[in-house]
Amino acid sequence: MSDTHEEAHTGPIKNPKQLLVTVLFSFVLPIFAIIGLVMFVTSGNKPAEGGANPEKAVAERIQKVGMVEVRDANRPLRPGEEVFKGQCAACHATGAAGAPKLGDAAAWAPRIQQGFATLVQSALKGKGAMAPQGGGEFDDTEIARGVAYLANSAGAKFAEPDRPGAAPAAAGASAPAAPASGG
Template sequence: MSDNHQDHAHEAHTGPIKSGSQLLWSSIAAFVIPVFIIIGLVYYVTSGNKTAAGSTDSERAVAERIMKVGTVEIRDANRPLRAGEEVFKGQCAACHATGAAGAPKVGDADAWGPRLKQGFDTLVQSALKGKGAMGAQGGGDFNDTEIARAVAYMANQSGGKFEEPKAPAAEAAK
């Protein structure tokens, strides 16, 4: 019985590695497996094409944080002013040709009548600063004189008798 007890006690103190070959392979595996795991993690972190959830949201958030606050635009002050009809087609026709958002249609004398009675300057100020559902038109692709020309064009097509504004330099020369 004591022999059996000694064999059992001796066996309890040995590890899972029974031979030199097992020791060699365990040592190699203990070194190689962590190296491959580290290489895989480094590759994942440095790769640009991650498909992790929310990556597009974080990219969008970064783009919004570094977005320009404002822009400076230098315009050619010497370019010829555009005619009222051209400005109307480029800026105003989307609403005033169709009557969208309650805009008076060009050519509808009944809708334009009360507006024409307010005077040309009031109509121009409403266009530049906005009124009702119409946003301010000043400061966009067209200067204030060109917007005034479009107002004159629309009003004249709808029963008004306004003169199209001249270029500011031409008025100063007179």
């Protein structure tokens, strides 16, 4: 009776060879697997994601977050109507999100009374449901021209602004010196 009882308490390892195999699979094999994974992760010769050009893949991973776009400051300013069609028409043509429609004098009257500078600042910085319009395809002066076009369609008499620091072309050319008339 003691033989069956003693046999029930023995483990699956019955000889030294089984012990050696168990130690090998339990400890040594996972260590080699970990070393292999570490070497793969730290090596520089990994296959590129989605292509055979590793230089392109590296360039995509390390590209700059922001880009600087240098615009030609000497290009002619676009007229207010073009700015309206490109930037403002999506909301101001339909009245989306409470935007005053093009030519709606009643909706524009209280805004026009605030003055041109206030309207331009509202357009550039955003107001209510309107997102800021500055920094996009059009520069700030062109956005101001679009504001003048919108307000003028509702009865305002705002002049489309020119670039800051630019000499007005009409003033210099239209005022030649008059000859003195002597009797």
